[in-house]
Amino acid sequence: xxxxxxRILSWLALGMPxxxxxxxxxxxxxxxxxxxxxAENCPSLPPILPRDEKLASQAIIYQTxxxxxxxxRYSQSFSKTHHGGWQHxxxxxxxxxxxxxxxxxxxxxxxxxxxxxxxxxxALKQALIDAYFSPQGIEYSLGRVPMASSDFSCRNFAxxxxxxxxxxxxxxxxxxxxxxxxxxxxxxxxxxxALQPEDLNFKIPMIHAAQANSPDSLKLFASPWxxxxxMKTNGSMIHGSLNPALQPLWAEYFVKFLHxxxxxxxxxxxLTVQNxxxxxxxxxxxxxxxxxxxxxxxxxxxxxxxxxxxPALKQFEKEYHSKIHLMIHDDQIINIHKRTEMLNDxxxxxxxxxxxxxxxxxxxxxxxxxxxxxxxxxxxxxxxxRFIIGxxxxxxxxxxxxxxxxxxxxRGESYAHDIIQDLNHHVSGWTDWNLLLDTQGGPNWxxxxxxxxxxxxxxxxxxxxxPMYYYLGHFSKFIRPGSxxxxxxxxxxxxxxxxxxxxxxxxxxxxxxxxxxxxxxxTSRSYYIYDQSIHSENAYLNMHIPAHAIQTIIYxxxx
Numbered sequence: 001x002x003x004x005x006x007r008i009l010s011w012l013a014l015g016m017p018x019x020x021x022x023x024x025x026x027x028x029x030x031x032x033x034x035x036x037x038x039a040e041n042c043p044s045l046p047p048i049l050p051r052d053e054k055l056a057s058q059a060i061i062y063q064t065x066x067x068x069x070x071x072x073r074y075s076q077s078f079s080k081t082h083h084g085g086w087q088h089x090x091x092x093x094x095x096x097x098x099x100x101x102x103x104x105x106x107x108x109x110x111x112x113x114x115x116x117x118x119x120x121x122x123a124l125k126q127a128l129i130d131a132y133f134s135p136q137g138i139e140y141s142l143g144r145v146p147m148a149s150s151d152f153s154c155r156n157f158a159x160x161x162x163x164x165x166x167x168x169x170x171x172x173x174x175x176x177x178x179x180x181x182x183x184x185x186x187x188x189x190x191x192x193x194a195l196q197p198e199d200l201n202f203k204i205p206m207i208h209a210a211q212a213n214s215p216d217s218l219k220l221f222a223s224p225w226x227x228x229x230x231m232k233t234n235g236s237m238i239h240g241s242l243n244p245a246l247q248p249l250w251a252e253y254f255v256k257f258l259h260x261x262x263x264x265x266x267x268x269x270x271l272t273v274q275n276x277x278x279x280x281x282x283x284x285x286x287x288x289x290x291x292x293x294x295x296x297x298x299x300x301x302x303x304x305x306x307x308x309x310x311p312a313l314k315q316f317e318k319e320y321h322s323k324i325h326l327m328i329h330d331d332q333i334i335n336i337h338k339r340t341e342m343l344n345d346x347x348x349x350x351x352x353x354x355x356x357x358x359x360x361x362x363x364x365x366x367x368x369x370x371x372x373x374x375x376x377x378x379x380x381x382x383x384x385x386r387f388i389i390g391x392x393x394x395x396x397x398x399x400x401x402x403x404x405x406x407x408x409x410x411r412g413e414s415y416a417h418d419i420i421q422d423l424n425h426h427v428s429g430w431t432d433w434n435l436l437l438d439t440q441g442g443p444n445w446x447x448x449x450x451x452x453x454x455x456x457x458x459x460x461x462x463x464x465x466x467p468m469y470y471y472l473g474h475f476s477k478f479i480r481p482g483s484x485x486x487x488x489x490x491x492x493x494x495x496x497x498x499x500x501x502x503x504x505x506x507x508x509x510x511x512x513x514x515x516x517x518x519x520x521x522x523t524s525r526s527y528y529i530y531d532q533s534i535h536s537e538n539a540y541l542n543m544h545i546p547a548h549a550i551q552t553i554i555y556x557x558x559x
Contacts, residue, residue: 033068033407037131037463039123044136045473046073048554049509055556059541062478064470065549066409071470078538078555087492087527091500093513093559094533097485099374100387102501103429104219105476106142107132107453108392109210112152112443113436114202115168116456124461125209131454131465132435133214135507138473141216141481144391144431145203145268147224147257148181149237150275151291152434153198154443155180168198170443170458178445179237179292181228182257188249193256204264211266215507216481221270222257223330223356223391225292237292241300251308255316262320270325272356272391273301273309278331278339291446301328302342310351330356330391333363337372343380350382356391357427359418367425374426389429390422395468396441396451403441403449404466409548411451412467416497416518416550419475423485423499432472436463474552478514480506488515496527496545502557511557519545533559 035043048060058077064070082088117125131137146152154173157164166177183193211218226237227250234240242250258268277296296304305326313324329339336357343349355373370388377386395411396403405411419430434452441449453469456462479501488500497518505511519525529541535558545551 035465042127059555065546082528082540095487102483104141106140107432107435108144110152151446173445186230219269223272251312272330325353327356349380354387359393370425394433412471
């Protein structure tokens with residue numbers, strides 16, 4: 001993740017008040033704005049369309065608001081007239097955006113998440129998997145997997161046959177043991193490359209459980225935080241760059257990782273070249289992060305792709321019949337368009353499918369950078385359907401406060417605001433960070449504690465589903481892979497935030513229109529939806545949205 005110091009400096013440089021990001025809505029009751037999940041009682045979500053119900057001249061609405069209520073389902077019929085007022089949303093079902101169709105929404109299978117998962121009771125393990133991946137939950141379709149360690153890793157010594165053995169741990173975390181790779185000792189043939197206990201005993205079993213409970217194919221993409229220390233210019237997994245002479249070996253390391261996971265029945269959909277390769281250079285300040293990082297310039301990343309990683313992945317695809325979608329950048333919005341300029345070289349562009357985006361400085365003044373990046377992706381030769389997806393986001397990363405804040409409504413709203421902005425600016429997917437953290441916001445060997453949509457208290461065997469979880473669900477559950485963005489518009493003074501999609505038929509649902517509406521105001525709003533494609537006299541949907549609320553509206557496609 002982007003280093004805390006860099007985030008603060010960048011916000012200050014932009015003159016943006018940090019505290020506004022974590023202001024609390026007056027209506028939110030922070031002591032009750034979580035859903036408690038115990039083994040014997042873990043609330044699930046109501047089905048979108050029960051088997052005995054059909055979508056006709058009505059809409060299905062899911063609503064989350066700071067009363068609090070969490071994804072309450074109700075239905076409402078279309079009307080001949082609207083109830084007046086200035087606030088309204090117009091929809092034209094034929095006005096499809098040229099943006100790449102939706103790829104998915106999801107979160108990351110970090111070491112910390114998977115270790116916590118394995119310490120849950122069997123009933124709570126299933127409850128967590130259901131909450132994220134099943135039709136009873138928010139139906140994630142994307143998953144990120146760190147290649148080896150990140151800051152969300154934790155190891156300590158354990159006695160085994162009288163010897164101290166580095167072992168995955170909940171606490172304490174050793175600063176010396178936790179940053180690990182798949183080839184820690186110099187090995188210029190990578191003959192000793194091996195997955196670690198974190199993969200074999202924790203991440204892989206959790207991924208298998210997620211895949212078994214997901215009704216659709218779960219797309220997984222992997223990201224490295226650092227090459228092994230001996231491959232780098234500074235001899236450390238923290239800071240430094242890849243030794244240029246070892247680029248062929250680093251490319252082979254990727255392929256060995258893909259092959260090793262495939263031997264365990266897990267095939268990856270995609271890869272990012274490097275997690276946050278800019279490494280703070282946004283402000284001209286490098287090497288400030290205190291966990292695994294590896295800097296590369298645009299030119300260095302392009303050379304590595306063109307000469308080594310791209311050809312290696314193509315050979316892997318040929319041998320194992322598995323398409324790997326390669327993503328560049330995997331960093332902040334500030335310079336995403338500059339990084340994407342490497343696609344002006346056709347020899348690089350032939351291997352690249354998309355661009356990864358982190359959310360940490362994703363402010364409105366920078367949204368034009370997304371538009372520029374997508375234009376370059378779309379125009380790059382050779383032609384293909386390239387995309388931008390959000391690859392990492394989390395709240396609670398600032399020092400005041402950092403870590404979890406149970407029931408924090410503003411953090412859920414900040415997620416929804418960012419997702420709506422991104423989706424309306426050519427982003428085709430959004431991936432949260434840790435699927436699960438403990439009450440401190442770890443384990444994390446670098447003490448870089450943050451928040452997560454679901455928090456685990458292992459001592460009481462309790463899961464807490466936060467507002468973030470439900471806000472994410474308003475997108476992930478309803479805007480399915482393959483959905484196409486519509487050019488809708490929210491009108492009126494201080495318009496509501498919204499995004500609209502045409503969603504393909506899935507499960508027992510026909511092709512639908514899905515509109516997500518966000519109200520971050522302290523007052524409720526009355527508004528109406530007018531679908532220009534409805535040719536019957538009932539073309540208006542009269543709506544009311546509470547203060548600090550989000551709604552997802554679903555109705556049948558008319559054209």
